Amino acid sequence: MTKQEYTQFAKGIVNATRGLIERAPDGKMDWRPDESFMTLGSVIHHVSDPVGDALRRILENDWPEGSDGLPPADAFPSVAEAKAGIERLDKDWAEFESRFEKLSEDDFNGKMVQPPWMPAPMPLRDYMLMCAEHLSNHRMQLFTYLRLLGEKVHTGHLYGMADTNSLEVA
Amino acid sequence: MTKKEYTEFAESIVKATRWLIGLAPEDKMDWRPDETFMTLGALVCHSAQSLGENLRGMMSRDPHYSEMMPKTEWPAVATPDFSKGLPGPDEWCAVSSPSEGLEMIDADWEKFKACFEPVGEDDFNNRLVGSGEERHPLRDHLLFLADHLSAHRTQLFMYLRLLGRKINTLDLYGMPKK
Numbered sequence: 454m455t456k457q458e459y460t461q462f463a464k465g466i467v468n469a470t471r472g473l474i475e476r477a478p479d480g481k482m483d484w485r486p487d488e489s490f491m492t493l494g495s496v497i498h499h500v501s502d503p504v505g506d507a508l509r510r511i512l513e514n515d516w517p518e519g520s521d522g523l524p525p526a527d528a529f530p531s532v533a534e535a536k537a538g539i540e541r542l543d544k545d546w547a548e549f550e551s552r553f554e555k556l557s558e559d560d561f562n563g564k565m566v567q568p569p570w571m572p573a574p575m576p577l578r579d580y581m582l583m584c585a586e587h588l589s590n591h592r593m594q595l596f597t598y599l600r601l602l603g604e605k606v607h608t609g610h611l612y613g614m615a616d617t618n619s620l621e622v623a
Numbered sequence: 624m625t626k627k628e629y630t631e632f633a634e635s636i637v638k639a640t641r642w643l644i645g646l647a648p649e650d651k652m653d654w655r656p657d658e659t660f661m662t663l664g665a666l667v668c669h670s671a672q673s674l675g676e677n678l679r680g681m682m683s684r685d686p687h688y689s690e691m692m693p694k695t696e697w698p699a700v701a702t703p704d705f706s707k708g709l710p711g712p713d714e715w716c717a718v719s720s721p722s723e724g725l726e727m728i729d730a731d732w733e734k735f736k737a738c739f740e741p742v743g744e745d746d747f748n749n750r751l752v753g754s755g756e757e758r759h760p761l762r763d764h765l766l767f768l769a770d771h772l773s774a775h776r777t778q779l780f781m782y783l784r785l786l787g788r789k790i791n792t793l794d795l796y797g798m799p800k801k
Binding site: 490601 | 624625628631632636656657659660670709762763766767770773774775776777778780781784785791792793795
């Protein structure tokens with residue numbers, strides 16, 4: 454996979470996530486479907502540093518305490534309003550572009566890395582694909598939260614194609 | 624991206640989805656978070672035929688690919704009507720049990736591999752598929768399908784959590800603790 458192919462794939466997910474964060478109601482940041490889930494504000498905080506910070510951490514081997522386990526839902530930090538999530542996400546993408554630019558294609562595809570939660574090393578490419586997939590998962594979580602909160606979002610918003618009229622039904 | 628890289632990426636998502644389908648409670652197939660959502664049975668059905676069937680359909684509509692497709696007579700699959708856009712929440716086809724969903728996703732993965740096998744690396748990365756302004760490399764189309772399945776896997780994970788299943792992030796990624 455080339456760096457450009459990855460960037461295009463990740464950017465599509467990041468942009469769609471950004472569109473969902475923009476639609477999150479500020480007065481509902483403490484809301485969650487039940488107490489076993491993160492709050493809306495925590496989900497937004499969690500999705501707003503998906504690739505830049507992830508790339509920095511793996512390259513610098515700098516991980517927060519507990520990265521090899523699963524924190525409880527209440528342990529995740531939160532944003533107080535959607536705007537803070539947008540600012541974090543934009544900053545994260547800028548960091549991603551800055552760091553990713555310095556990597557060679559061989560580094561991307563061949564450098565072996567091992568985040569704390571994985572049992573064995575993996576190519577940096579696969580780690581970055583995992584980061585994109587991780588964001589995709591939480592994007593769907595955010596989308597579901599917005600639906601449950603009564604926001605008028607449809608599949609077009611989920612994939613960053615909100616202007617596509619043919620997707621408005623579901 | 625090579626075909627092998629894509630296959631490994633997609634297979635990990637399929638396997639994790641399969642794991643979650645197996646955890647779905649059989650007596651809750653009609654359940655949904657509210658009436659604007661698909662039912663659990665519809666979600667399982669939609670997730671379980673989202674790769675192979677989609678690739679088969681795309682290839683069969685493209686003369687370049689239809690010639691290389693295997694001559695297999697696959698059983699017909701139930702599909703909703705997309706002619707007026709995406710179906711409403713009550714219009715999706717559904718399975719009646721997790722075991723039906725497991726059979727479906729296994730068959731879909733076999734269909735995917737059979738259809739994908741004859742595709743060349745150059746076609747995968749460079750030949751455009753689709754119509755009008757929506758043409759893009761097959762690679763990007765398939766990456767979108769993997770992302771789409773990943774999204775519905777998360778939806779399934781949330782349904783199971785809301786139904787009280789004691790599962791966590793490791794289940795989402797198909798890596799449950801032994």
